[in-house]
Amino acid sequence: MSTLAPERAPRSEQPAPRRSASRPALVERVRDVFTSPKSGPVLVTAILFVAVFAVGGVRYPAFLSGQVFLNLFVDNAYLIVLAVGMTFVILTGGIDLSVGAVVALSGMIAASLLQSGWSPGVVIPLILVITSVLGLLVGLMIHVFEVQPFIATLAAMFLARGLCYVISQNSISITEPTFVALAVTRIPLGGGLSITPSVVIVLVVIAVAVWVLHFTRFGRTVYAIGGGEHSGMLMGLPVARTKVIVYVISGFCSGLAGVLFTFYTLSGYPLSAIGTELDAIAAVVIGGTLLTGGFGFVLGSVLGVLVLGIIQTIITFEGTLSSWWTRIFIGGLLLVFIILQKVLTSRRR
Amino acid sequence: MKTLVARAFSSRLFWPVAMLVVLVVINVIAFPGFLSITVKDGHLFGSIIDILRNGAPMLIIAIGMTLVIATRGIDLSVGAVCAISGAVACSIILGSSDPGSITTVATAVAVAVVIALVLGLWNGFLVSVIGIQPIIATLVLMTAGRGIAMLITEGQILTVNSPPFKAIGSGFALGVPIAVLIAAVIFAVAALLTRRTALGMLIEAVGINPEASRQAGVRARGLLFAVYTFCALCAAIAGLILTANQTAADANNTGLFIELDAILAVVIGGTSLAGGRYSLVGTLVGALVIQTLVTTVYTVGISPIVTMVFKAAVVTAVCLLQSPATTAAIGRWRRRLAPRVAVEVAS
Numbered sequence: 001m002s003t004l005a006p007e008r009a010p011r012s013e014q015p016a017p018r019r020s021a022s023r024p025a026l027v028e029r030v031r032d033v034f035t036s037p038k039s040g041p042v043l044v045t046a047i048l049f050v051a052v053f054a055v056g057g058v059r060y061p062a063f064l065s066g067q068v069f070l071n072l073f074v075d076n077a078y079l080i081v082l083a084v085g086m087t088f089v090i091l092t093g094g095i096d097l098s099v100g101a102v103v104a105l106s107g108m109i110a111a112s113l114l115q116s117g118w119s120p121g122v123v124i125p126l127i128l129v130i131t132s133v134l135g136l137l138v139g140l141m142i143h144v145f146e147v148q149p150f151i152a153t154l155a156a157m158f159l160a161r162g163l164c165y166v167i168s169q170n171s172i173s174i175t176e177p178t179f180v181a182l183a184v185t186r187i188p189l190g191g192g193l194s195i196t197p198s199v200v201i202v203l204v205v206i207a208v209a210v211w212v213l214h215f216t217r218f219g220r221t222v223y224a225i226g227g228g229e230h231s232g233m234l235m236g237l238p239v240a241r242t243k244v245i246v247y248v249i250s251g252f253c254s255g256l257a258g259v260l261f262t263f264y265t266l267s268g269y270p271l272s273a274i275g276t277e278l279d280a281i282a283a284v285v286i287g288g289t290l291l292t293g294g295f296g297f298v299l300g301s302v303l304g305v306l307v308l309g310i311i312q313t314i315i316t317f318e319g320t321l322s323s324w325w326t327r328i329f330i331g332g333l334l335l336v337f338i339i340l341q342k343v344l345t346s347r348r349r
Numbered sequence: 350m351k352t353l354v355a356r357a358f359s360s361r362l363f364w365p366v367a368m369l370v371v372l373v374v375i376n377v378i379a380f381p382g383f384l385s386i387t388v389k390d391g392h393l394f395g396s397i398i399d400i401l402r403n404g405a406p407m408l409i410i411a412i413g414m415t416l417v418i419a420t421r422g423i424d425l426s427v428g429a430v431c432a433i434s435g436a437v438a439c440s441i442i443l444g445s446s447d448p449g450s451i452t453t454v455a456t457a458v459a460v461a462v463v464i465a466l467v468l469g470l471w472n473g474f475l476v477s478v479i480g481i482q483p484i485i486a487t488l489v490l491m492t493a494g495r496g497i498a499m500l501i502t503e504g505q506i507l508t509v510n511s512p513p514f515k516a517i518g519s520g521f522a523l524g525v526p527i528a529v530l531i532a533a534v535i536f537a538v539a540a541l542l543t544r545r546t547a548l549g550m551l552i553e554a555v556g557i558n559p560e561a562s563r564q565a566g567v568r569a570r571g572l573l574f575a576v577y578t579f580c581a582l583c584a585a586i587a588g589l590i591l592t593a594n595q596t597a598a599d600a601n602n603t604g605l606f607i608e609l610d611a612i613l614a615v616v617i618g619g620t621s622l623a624g625g626r627y628s629l630v631g632t633l634v635g636a637l638v639i640q641t642l643v644t645t646v647y648t649v650g651i652s653p654i655v656t657m658v659f660k661a662a663v664v665t666a667v668c669l670l671q672s673p674a675t676t677a678a679i680g681r682w683r684r685r686l687a688p689r690v691a692v693e694v695a696s
Contacts, residue, residue, distance in 0.1 A: 095484070141665070141668070141669070144674060145668065145669050145672035145673075145674050145675065146672050146673050146674060147668045147669070147672055148622045148623075150423070150484070150612075150622065151612075151613075151616055151622065151664065151668055152668070154609055154612070154613070154664070155661045155664040155665045155668070156661070157609075158609075158657045158658070158660045158661035158664065159657070159658060159661035159662075159665075161657050162655055162656070162657030162658030162659070162660070162661060163658060165652075165655055165657070166655055166658065278488065278491070278492055281488065282488075282492060285485065291482055291484070291485050292482065322499070322504055324495070324496040324499035324500065324504065324600075325496065326496070327492055327493060327495055327496030327499075328493045328496035328497060328500070330492050330493070331489050331490070331492040331493025331494075331496065332493065334485075334488065334489050334492060335475075335489045338481050338485055338486070338489070339479060339481070342479060342480060342481060
């Protein structure tokens with residue numbers, strides 16, 4: 001991230017006049033990067049991540065290892081995919097509350113279909129299609145009927161959670177060989193480090209998302225809608241289509257996250273992933289995406305998930321802290337980042 | 350007659366009330382004794398009383414939420430505030446030497462309410478002074494709140510044995526469940542305060558345009574503090590009722606998803622999330638629709654866990670029916686059918 005942000009920042013700063021000619025250009029530029037609403041929060045998150053990692057390394061001898069870092073990806077693979085999808089939605093100024101329930105629903109569909117002997121090659125694409133269609137319906141509801149994103153995705157959340165119970169009320173375990181293989185396989189990276197196949201999928205998702213958001217017309221339109229939907233419309237951008245598609249993307253990502261979650265837990269359970277939507281939103285906010293839309297990076301959201309993950313890891317290493325401290329920490333962090341964003345954006349305007 | 354029909358059709362309350370009537374009719378068909386209310390031991394019993402009693406906590410929160418939404422805000426933290434107030438009250442009652450005395454219970458309730466007021470002020474501070482979007486400002490407390498409740502209960506489910514406390518949740522006074530009485534009092538207070546004074550109009554003004562209302566001399570900041578604090582107060586009272594009903598404080602599950610139900614009640618009742626206008630009667634109808642729906646699912650004999658699918662269906666239906674696109678379509682359809690009715694409505 002830190003390499004990407006400074007590169008991209010200068011483009012946005014042309015209106016900022018040089019206030020003092022005597023000051024070295026480098027200091028000026030660094031300050032501009034830090035105080036811009038675009039890259040400032042991301043940099044703060046990156047610094048925070050490194051700081052927390054360093055603190056962990058000082059406190060616990062085994063902490064400062066490559067495997068601890070890689071495990072952040074292994075353990076939070078599904079959350080990263082969710083956060084990536086959520087980034088698209090939030091960039092347009094919307095929100096998707098249904099992602100946690102859709103994760104649980106995809107897990108239930110996978111578990112029940114595999115149990116009745118379907119092939120994984122059919123099940124996984126089917127899940128992705130179902131969740132994308134659900135996203136499409138939500139998007140249409142928001143666009144055509146002008147229902148607020150909050151309410152429309154809330155209805156989708158109820159629907160998905162309810163359908164989980166319709167499928168089964170109990171946990172269904174998965175014994176299908178392909179899924180088990182994907183769950184237990186470790187890909188060695190040398191030096192005793194290893195990752196799971198899920199991490200590879202996650203990296204592909206991140207790469208595709210970065211490409212779509214930063215290097216395609218569609219991505220520019222997403223930012224434009226977040227910056228001002230009406231102006232986007234007046235500029236002749238395909239606002240309607242884009243607004244619907246971001247919810248399809250979020251639905252697709254939720255489905256994929258559900259599949260990854262199933263690799264991780266090897267079961268489907270109707271109550272799983274409750275509150276995950278909040279974690280995803282928190283990760284996106286901590287990653288520097290403005291909730292009003294228009295500013296943010298996919299990689300920022302990934303960094304946000306890593307920060308949440310490392311807090312969890314620290315609490316696990318600490319051993320004496322109870323797990324509910326995680327929630328308090330996440331809440332506190334969220335607050336800090338929101339205030340930071342507020343300060344940064346108000347200074348620019 | 351035509352005018353009357355047209356006016357009913359165009360009323361904001363038309364669809365929610367129609368939905369409620371449909372639900373009641375389904376119930377009466379499935380269960381003929383649905384509407385009957387009997388008196389046992391001087392207490393009222395019946396399905397309707399059950400609906401009112403079980404719906405009371407949600408209604409109480411929805412009342413506070415209505416005022417918050419009228420200012421173009423939203424409060425996601427009410428569920429967490431429920432959990433915190435329940436946890437505080439139960440831990441005080443458990444810690445006292447005489448859990449059954451009224452003084453202990455009164456202290457516990459008072460402390461829980463005061464803490465909720467502080468939490469409400471905190472939300473109000475974030476929204477009005479720092480100027481954070483309400484959905485995010487309250488998300489902070491929603492995320493951290495259950496953790497705080499867990500700290501108070503130390504991760505345990507606190508079970509209390511205190512008859513006066515239990516009465517808040519499941520007791521009767523004058524034959525009516527106490528929870529229903531509390532909800533009625535809060536509804537009356539909110540309605541009188543905001544509709545018999547200028548307060549309601551000022552709240553709506555803030556919702557329409559905070560900056561313009563501030564320049565017109567409305568103290569937007571104070572009003573925002575007031576509505577968030579009132580909402581937290583409502584949440585605390587609802588949390589106490591829920592906790593007292595179970596006689597146990599469960600930091601994880603007390604008031605789980607109640608914020609969503611409350612927001613749904615408000616939206617079904619015709620209050621727009623965009624703020625600027627609200628209807629407390631609509632919220633009452635909305636809360637009744639949701640609670641009746643839950644009861645219907647039980648009486649019709651569908652597995653209760655499928656309730657969420659029905660909730661999704663009802664929410665979607667009401668939202669789509671109330672949406673501008675539908676309203677416009679109905680308007681066109683009506684104009685084509687009976688041009689005169691449309692003229693009368695317009696005049």
